[in-house]
Amino acid sequence: MIGVGKIKQYTNVLDKPLSKGRQEVSLSGFAYLFSELVQYNQTQVDNIGELEKRLEDAGYAVGVRVLELLCHREKGNRRETRLLGILSFVHSTVWKVLFGKVADSLEKGTEHEDEYMISEKELLVNRFISVPKDMGSFNCGAFVAGVVRGVLDNAGFPAVVTAHFVPVDGQQRPRTTILIKFAEEVLRREARLG
Amino acid sequence: MAPAVPRSGDAIFANVERVNAELFTLTYGAIVRQLLTDLEEVEEVNKQLDQMGYNIGIRLIDEFLAKSNVTRCVDFRETAEVIAKVGFKMFLGVTASVTNWDVEGTCCSLILEDNPLVDFVELPDTCQGLYYCNILSGVVRGALEMVSMKTEVTWVRDMLRGDDAFELQVKLLKQVPEEYPYKDDE
Numbered sequence: 001m002i003g004v005g006k007i008k009q010y011t012n013v014l015d016k017p018l019s020k021g022r023q024e025v026s027l028s029g030f031a032y033l034f035s036e037l038v039q040y041n042q043t044q045v046d047n048i049g050e051l052e053k054r055l056e057d058a059g060y061a062v063g064v065r066v067l068e069l070l071c072h073r074e075k076g077n078r079r080e081t082r083l084l085g086i087l088s089f090v091h092s093t094v095w096k097v098l099f100g101k102v103a104d105s106l107e108k109g110t111e112h113e114d115e116y117m118i119s120e121k122e123l124l125v126n127r128f129i130s131v132p133k134d135m136g137s138f139n140c141g142a143f144v145a146g147v148v149r150g151v152l153d154n155a156g157f158p159a160v161v162t163a164h165f166v167p168v169d170g171q172q173r174p175r176t177t178i179l180i181k182f183a184e185e186v187l188r189r190e191a192r193l194g
Numbered sequence: 195m196a197p198a199v200p201r202s203g204d205a206i207f208a209n210v211e212r213v214n215a216e217l218f219t220l221t222y223g224a225i226v227r228q229l230l231t232d233l234e235e236v237e238e239v240n241k242q243l244d245q246m247g248y249n250i251g252i253r254l255i256d257e258f259l260a261k262s263n264v265t266r267c268v269d270f271r272e273t274a275e276v277i278a279k280v281g282f283k284m285f286l287g288v289t290a291s292v293t294n295w296d297v298e299g300t301c302c303s304l305i306l307e308d309n310p311l312v313d314f315v316e317l318p319d320t321c322q323g324l325y326y327c328n329i330l331s332g333v334v335r336g337a338l339e340m341v342s343m344k345t346e347v348t349w350v351r352d353m354l355r356g357d358d359a360f361e362l363q364v365k366l367l368k369q370v371p372e373e374y375p376y377k378d379d380e
Contacts, residue, residue: 013314013315019216019313023214023215023216023287024213024215025213025215025218026212026285026287027210027212027213028285029285029286030217032253032254033218036246036250037221039249040225040242058224058227061220061224062221062224065223065314069216097214099214
């Protein structure tokens with residue numbers, strides 16, 4: 001009969017057409033899921049350092065996949081080879097797709113050559129998180145730091161990425177800075193490329 | 195003041211803040227991977243996902259009732275319709291359909307054609323017993339328990355296992371009357 005058809009069943013997930021990435025879920029749905037992620041990890045660790053590491057590892061896996069997805073979909077399979085290129089990819093494209101807006105700022109560190117900082121007034125993942133005083137400087141932004149590390153690592157720019165709270169005058173909640181410290185080889189390669 | 199009119203799922207979804215579904219999908223994937231690495235047993239992971247869903251469900255119901263203005267559901271049929279049309283739409287952005295009612299009206303199936311949790315997912319051979327979306331069954335169970343309904347929620351069909359849709363069977367076990375925390379004579 002014309003007009004009647006079953007949705008085509010794809011046996012292999014790689015054969016399915018890639019979505020355009022416009023689908024949305026509610027922020028609260030994501031917030032609940034993220035809070036469960038943090039709560040589960042809290043039961044598995046003894047100290048804050050390990051908790052941050054686990055969140056970062058979870059984020060790393062996300063970052064790897066985000067890089068592949070976005071390189072294919074947004075950039076037509078071209079990959080960045082220059083430092084500033086990949087940083088602006090993270091700062092604009094990745095942030096726009098994941099969080100709906102470009103990051104607030106991208107700065108080069110003044111003290112060290114290999115440090116760059118992406119700042120955000122309020123990270124989406126931290127919107128509904130409050131950190132008790134006895135957890136000190138713990139930041140759930142470690143998840144986002146993991147995402148960035150995943151993207152950079154797999155794009156060929158190994159780096160150590162961490163998330164920090166930076167108090168701002170006149171603002172009650174501190175802003176979050178993702179600190180990216182590139183490995184030696186990245187800087188040497190960058191210098192060679194001129 | 196005019197009585198609050200229950201809002202449709204689409205209207206509420208348009209009003210809540212939204213995030214990219216891919217972030218949601220990838221984060222859920224990271225959670226499942228962490229659980230598989232830590233627990234190793236597929237059954238344990240299923241149970242843990244259900245528990246996490248339960249924890250989410252008991253908090254989600256408050257937000258749902260606050261934002262959707264639904265009136266008290268007369269019977270379980272109405273409850274199931276509300277979950278499928280308003281609840282799923284509000285949080286996941288997709289609607290489900292309700293079918294397969296049994297004779298007494300205590301057991302039905304929620305069918306999801308589109309599920310944002312499973313984009314890009316394929317189950318490997320080593321994890322064939324895994325109910326990847328088990329968090330959803332926990333959410334429904336937890337939410338209903340907070341409104342005095344004890345239910346049993348199980349997966350009947352799972353697209354990751356080769357079926358053509360996601361089918362969640364919701365069975366009402368009993369209505370638990372609300373217990374007040376204080377006694378009248380104290």
